[in-house]
Amino acid sequence: MLDSMNLITLALTPPLIAPxxxxxxxxxxxxxxxxxxxxxxxxxxxxxxxxxxxxNGTEYNLILLNIFxxxxxxxxxxxxxxxFGLLCSGLWILAAIYSIGYMRGNNEKKQxxxxxxxxxxxxxxxxxxxxxxLLVLFIFYEFLTFATYPLVAHKETDxxxxxxxxxxxxxxxxxxxxFLPAIIWVWYxxxxxxxxxxxxxxxxxxxxxxxxxxxxxxxxxxxxALMPLHWWLPAAMVAPTPVSALLHAVAVVKAGVFxxxxxxxxxxxxEFINSSGSGIFLIWASTITLxxxxxxxxxxxxxxxxxxxxxxxxxxxxxxxxAIATNYSVIASVSNIMMHGVGKITLFFCAGAIYVxxxxxxISDLNGIGYKMPLTxxxxxxxxxxxxxxxxxxxxxxxxxxxxxxxxxxxxIIILILAxxxxxxxxxxxxxxxxxxxxxxxxxxKISHHPLTVMPAVCSAxxxxxxxxxxxxxxxxxxLIVGKI
Amino acid sequence: MIDFSVFQNSLPALQVVVPLLLAPVAVLVTIxxxxxxxxxxxxxxxxxxxxxxxxxxxxxGKINYYMGGWLPPYGIEYIIDDASAFMIVLIxxxxxxxxxxxxxxFKSEINKKSQSKVYxxxxxxxxxxxxxxxxxxxxxxxxxxxxxSLSSVTLxxxxxxxxxxxxxxxxxxxxxxxxxATFYVIGxxxxxxxxxxxNIADLTLKLSELTDNNSMKAGISFIIIxxxxxxxxxxxxxxxxxxxxxxxxxxxxLLTATATKAALYVLARILFTLLFNADEFTIIILxxxxxxxxxxxxxxxxxxxxxxxNIRKLLAFSxxxxxxxxxxxxxxxxxSGVMASFIHIANHSMMKAALFMGVGAISIQLKKNIEVIDLxxxxxxxxxxxxxxxxxxxxxxxxxxxxxxISKIYLLKAVFSHGNWPILFIIVLTSFLALGYAWxxxxxxxxxxxxxxxxxxxxxxxxxxxxxxxxxxxxxxxIYAYPIVNAAFSASSAIxxxxx
Numbered sequence: 012m013l014d015s016m017n018l019i020t021l022a023l024t025p026p027l028i029a030p031x032x033x034x035x036x037x038x039x040x041x042x043x044x045x046x047x048x049x050x051x052x053x054x055x056x057x058x059x060x061x062x063x064x065x066x067n068g069t070e071y072n073l074i075l076l077n078i079f080x081x082x083x084x085x086x087x088x089x090x091x092x093x094x095f096g097l098l099c100s101g102l103w104i105l106a107a108i109y110s111i112g113y114m115r116g117n118n119e120k121k122q123x124x125x126x127x128x129x130x131x132x133x134x135x136x137x138x139x140x141x142x143x144x145l146l147v148l149f150i151f152y153e154f155l156t157f158a159t160y161p162l163v164a165h166k167e168t169d170x171x172x173x174x175x176x177x178x179x180x181x182x183x184x185x186x187x188x189x190f191l192p193a194i195i196w197v198w199y200x201x202x203x204x205x206x207x208x209x210x211x212x213x214x215x216x217x218x219x220x221x222x223x224x225x226x227x228x229x230x231x232x233x234x235x236a237l238m239p240l241h242w243w244l245p246a247a248m249v250a251p252t253p254v255s256a257l258l259h260a261v262a263v264v265k266a267g268v269f270x271x272x273x274x275x276x277x278x279x280x281x282e283f284i285n286s287s288g289s290g291i292f293l294i295w296a297s298t299i300t301l302x303x304x305x306x307x308x309x310x311x312x313x314x315x316x317x318x319x320x321x322x323x324x325x326x327x328x329x330x331x332x333x334a335i336a337t338n339y340s341v342i343a344s345v346s347n348i349m350m351h352g353v354g355k356i357t358l359f360f361c362a363g364a365i366y367v368x369x370x371x372x373x374i375s376d377l378n379g380i381g382y383k384m385p386l387t388x389x390x391x392x393x394x395x396x397x398x399x400x401x402x403x404x405x406x407x408x409x410x411x412x413x414x415x416x417x418x419x420x421x422x423x424i425i426i427l428i429l430a431x432x433x434x435x436x437x438x439x440x441x442x443x444x445x446x447x448x449x450x451x452x453x454x455x456x457k458i459s460h461h462p463l464t465v466m467p468a469v470c471s472a473x474x475x476x477x478x479x480x481x482x483x484x485x486x487x488x489x490x491l492i493v494g495k496i
Numbered sequence: 497m498i499d500f501s502v503f504q505n506s507l508p509a510l511q512v513v514v515p516l517l518l519a520p521v522a523v524l525v526t527i528x529x530x531x532x533x534x535x536x537x538x539x540x541x542x543x544x545x546x547x548x549x550x551x552x553x554x555x556x557g558k559i560n561y562y563m564g565g566w567l568p569p570y571g572i573e574y575i576i577d578d579a580s581a582f583m584i585v586l587i588x589x590x591x592x593x594x595x596x597x598x599x600x601x602f603k604s605e606i607n608k609k610s611q612s613k614v615y616x617x618x619x620x621x622x623x624x625x626x627x628x629x630x631x632x633x634x635x636x637x638x639x640x641x642x643x644x645s646l647s648s649v650t651l652x653x654x655x656x657x658x659x660x661x662x663x664x665x666x667x668x669x670x671x672x673x674x675x676x677a678t679f680y681v682i683g684x685x686x687x688x689x690x691x692x693x694x695n696i697a698d699l700t701l702k703l704s705e706l707t708d709n710n711s712m713k714a715g716i717s718f719i720i721i722x723x724x725x726x727x728x729x730x731x732x733x734x735x736x737x738x739x740x741x742x743x744x745x746x747x748x749x750l751l752t753a754t755a756t757k758a759a760l761y762v763l764a765r766i767l768f769t770l771l772f773n774a775d776e777f778t779i780i781i782l783x784x785x786x787x788x789x790x791x792x793x794x795x796x797x798x799x800x801x802x803x804x805x806n807i808r809k810l811l812a813f814s815x816x817x818x819x820x821x822x823x824x825x826x827x828x829x830x831x832s833g834v835m836a837s838f839i840h841i842a843n844h845s846m847m848k849a850a851l852f853m854g855v856g857a858i859s860i861q862l863k864k865n866i867e868v869i870d871l872x873x874x875x876x877x878x879x880x881x882x883x884x885x886x887x888x889x890x891x892x893x894x895x896x897x898x899x900x901x902i903s904k905i906y907l908l909k910a911v912f913s914h915g916n917w918p919i920l921f922i923i924v925l926t927s928f929l930a931l932g933y934a935w936x937x938x939x940x941x942x943x944x945x946x947x948x949x950x951x952x953x954x955x956x957x958x959x960x961x962x963x964x965x966x967x968x969x970x971x972x973x974x975i976y977a978y979p980i981v982n983a984a985f986s987a988s989s990a991i992x993x994x995x996x
Contacts, residue, residue: 150896188924
């Protein structure tokens with residue numbers, strides 16, 4: 012049995028050293044592509060062990076070195092981090108397999124560079140998940156931004172270069188101009204940046220300034236795509252689909268909302284959020300975002316752009332849960348990190364599979380294609396239903412708890428908006444499925460499957476159902492956070 | 497048999513005298529390679545002596561060395577304390593890197609007949625700068641200021657082989673530098689007329705007795721303006737962009753890493769050590785002269801760099817804004833602000849030296865002043881140089897795990913504890929704008945296909961070895977920040993009387 016330090020090392024090492032092997036085997040395609048999958052399995056094995064250890068009450072720490080006097084480059088697995096870590100490393104397996112299919116089926120160039128940075132991004136996301144203090148979180152938050160840059164700019168066309176500039180500009184700009192000053196503010200007023208159960212600001216920070224600080228944090232974390240900082244996410248869709256699937260539906264954007272939840276739970280503390288009233292503006296900001304982006308999503312004809320706006324909307328569900336800051340709403344947020352991650356990666360896997368097989372990117376072109384690729388579209392509908400929140404799919408749990416949380420604080424208007432937004436979700440996510448199965452196609456189209464693009468989609472679609480029935484361990488993990496808050 | 501303890505005790509003098517004495521030898525040997533070896537030996541000796549002085553000082557405290565045994569206030573005194581030890585280690589370390597780099601640079605970038613003479617100037621510049629930061633005598637300081645300026649003017653002018661504009665750049669530098677030096681010496685003269693002493697420690701004592709003396713104020717103002725010219729603080733920076741652009745690559749490396757930094761150090765010394773009893777006057781200088789100047793410098797430098805096409809000029813404008821960050825740390829007038837400045841002095845030396853080396857590696861091969869488009873597709877032709885440049889650019893942007901981040905954190909923290917919100921905002925805003933010029937280079941290096949002019953470029957180990965070292969430093973000290981942070985802390989305590 013490995014002890015706590017070694018398990019963290021075991022989970023973090025594969026994505027860190029995989030790039031060396033990928034580069035080493037750059038002339039042998041099969042060997043190179045296998046590296047990512049093997050690394051993903053090792054990492055996932057370690058993460059599963061860590062998570063079960065957390066459930067049994069074990070502490071996981073890894074201290075590398077001291078950066079400053081009282082701040083160390085160290086990792087500590089919180090229950091929240093365990094959820095995010097599990098999501099990243101678990102879906103990495105599927106995405107690693109999927110990207111082999113996608114990259115080969117699509118004949119993309121510079122595949123070695125792609126795999127190198129793909130793996131580094133996972134490393135960044137895992138480090139964000141398990142960071143022990145705000146500084147480490149910030150360090151790997153930025154690391155993640157720069158590691159994903161080459162992936163966004165991958166095609167090297169003018170369009171993708173422009174998109175990657177926007178991507179970098181918004182993410183780095185917001186983090187430098189708002190996030191970093193906020194961290195320094197906390198550091199200066201409290202003297203520590205460690206994530207502590209119940210928060211560190213209570214009694215150490217002027218409650219009247221708490222709203223400002225929270226404002227700096229949530230808008231400084233551009234990865235959470237709160238409006239008006241959401242532009243980068245639709246722009247980043249120029250990246251190859253495996254990137255959109257794992258990074259811009261799971262790792263990067265979830266790193267954003269995860270950071271906000273960490274700050275709410277372990278820096279502010281939910282009590283302080285409520286007693287200082289600093290969450291109120293965030294409730295409204297996230298509600299507006301989730302509603303507006305649902306409306307924008309309806310108007311998108313490009314499938315990936317529609318999914319991107321759907322992601323923006325779902326991220327705000329998660330932030331909303333954190334802003335309401337009751338037990339139920341935190342359960343909703345944390346579970347939605349998992350549920351939306353699995354659901355959305357399914358949708359993107361399908362979108363990529365459609366592109367590889369039929370070269371279709373527009374929703375209006377999907378008419379009648381469903382019978383030619385039934386598995387893909389069934390998987391798509393599973394993912395969509397989960398995100399909408401219909402039982403028996405995983406996402407229904409988080410919607411249920413979010414409504415409970417909102418009801419607890421008697422936020423009637425919010426509940427109303429959530430209901431309308433769910434209707435919109437239903438429309439824009441099921442629209443492609445409807446077109447594919449029930450509308451006539453005017454011209455014929457040639458389909459060329461690559462099996463490795465369909466298989467992961469089916470797996471994650473099954474996972475969506477599994478998450479509905481086997482939600483117990485996940486809820487137990489979340490109770491550890493809620494209980495401790 | 498040489499008595500080793502005499503040698504040890506004379507180190508404060510030797511680290512200045514040895515490079516100055518080696519300078520004529522390097523000229524006389526007339527074989528470029530031998531001259532280079534002599535210069536290399538001189539710089540390594542300086543590194544050895546400065547490191548051993550640094551260790552001595554951090555263990556036993558301040559060292560006062562009396563030239564020729566003449567006691568101050570009449571004799572010339574050399575003072576090695578935590579602050580000047582910090583500076584000599586920095587200068588001589590960068591000196592070694594620059595000298596290693598210099599051989600290839602000079603071989604292709606300057607005329608054949610100057611190739612061994614240049615090392616004489618090189619050693620003079622190095623010795624002058626080391627003397628500048630260690631001397632405890634106001635007039636002796638002027639001498640070193642002139643030695644280092646005149647030799648660097650000559651070095652800049654030697655860039656005329658590839659681009660004749662180096663001559664006008666050098667002439668500008670000479671004229672403006674001469675004005676600066678004159679201002680400095682006028683200031684020293686005024687102070688001498690009221691105190692009758694040139695020893696800085698003695699001056700400090702005597703000045704503290706005079707509270708509201710106009711000659712003193714005039715003298716100090718002259719001195720500060722003179723130093724602002726040397727340190728290239730806005731609006732007295734106009735010599736800097738063209739000097740950095742047209743000088744041979746190695747000279748740009750040396751100047752950016754050491755010359756302005758030494759002047760900034762002397763400025764900090766004057767502001768906080770010499771003026772320790774003239775609070776009001778210091779605050780006027782800090783708040784109404786230095787602060788606006790640095791804010792404008794930061795904006796001006798960053799924005800000019802964003803729109804600049806010539807890479808060396810771009811880097812020069814970036815230096816201008818980075819010097820602004822350093823002076824902002826000084827204007828806070830707190831120990832933590834001065835500490836942040838020291839950290840950034842060291843870190844910026846390492847970043848900019850590395851960048852000029854990397855860019856130089858290309859211009860040495862192309863034999864011209866390169867522009868941003870010449871970087872296209874560099875990652876294919878020169879992967880190692882490209883990677884190093886990328887690392888250093890990230891560091892310049894202040895990305896975590898690099899030294900730039902350490903600088904930024906400490907500067908922001910210092911500003912924060914001072915409660916100066918607008919400045920905080922300016923710093924974070926401009927550090928975001930810096931992305932505009934930095935990313936131009938990265939995009940061209942990595943995301944573009946090579947063009948015909950750049951198709952024959954190759955990595956050259958003789959050039960990239962010092963570059964690799966500096967890039968590693970950029971990351972190493974960004975993760976393991978203790979050495980620089982601790983040294984900067986002691987340096988700021990030494991320089992800042994309130995902290996003592």
